[in-house]
């Protein structure tokens with residue numbers, strides 16, 4: 583099975599708009615009254631959710647004139663956060679058609695569909711002309727992409743000179759086998775976790791200069807401990823949460839991530855890079 587089919591199959595839920603609509607109803611809201619903060623716990627599918635996004639995107643110096651690319655946007659939670667906070671225009675691309683469709687529905691609910699367009703595309707073969715975007719970022723996507731060099735080359739091509747790229751991915755930080763399932767793959771076949779050095783050498787070979795890197799290990803362990811305790815509470819997980827995306831194996835995925843990070847096999851790491859003028 584090609585990597586792209588495997589990825590889309592892994593993430594496809596089947597009735598995500600309905601599941602999120604039920605969650606919205608359970609918190610006493612409707613599609614007309616739900617806001618960006620209500621949706622953060624379900625539409626930001628990466629370690630640390632909205633808190634991680636805010637601190638990560640602040641390093642990219644985004645301004646209202648920018649056209650920003652959200653690479654592997656998923657449901658577009660970070661796209662909406664960026665458009666709302668910085669006033670920029672955002673294009674999101676993702677392989678999973680259901681995420682793109684659901685994300686565009688949510689943009690309409692929130693009145694952000696003029697500023698944001700989510701498209702069904704492969705990040706390694708983008709349809710956009712050279713130098714389309716002032717900024718690009720990627721949140722927890724590279725773990726599904728084996729060809730890091732093709733990815734880096736393609737991102738370099740679509741970013742303008744002087745533009746910035748931010749990556750926040752789960753990366754290999756030590757030896758040892760990963761325990762599966764994890765949120766991005768049910769088994770090793772769907773996983774392409776690489777060390778930070780591979781990312782950095784692909785980015786440098788594409789032409790980027792590396793500006794910063796940050797390991798978010800402790801923050802990640804705290805995030806998963808909170809997720810685990812919410813899921814185990816007497817009331818069960820909250821109506822809107824990542825369990826809606828991770829399905830019946832959510833508890834195993836959370837437990838395995840706590841283990842994989844605690845054993846120092848992987849950690850979420852940020853890299854900020856620049857395409858020189």
Ligand SMILES: C[S@@+](CC[C@H](N)C(=O)[O-])C[C@H]1O[C@@H](n2cnc3c(N)ncnc32)[C@H](O)[C@@H]1O
Pocket residue numbers: 589590593625626627628653654655656657658659660675676677678681703704705706720721722723726727765766
């Ligand atoms: C863990 S989710 C993260 C989604 C989103 N970035 C977020 O943080 O909420 C990974 C996403 O990457 C997408 N993806 C994986 N490989 C991709 C590729 N080659 N091109 C575009 N999207 C891809 C998947 O479809 C999935 O939506």
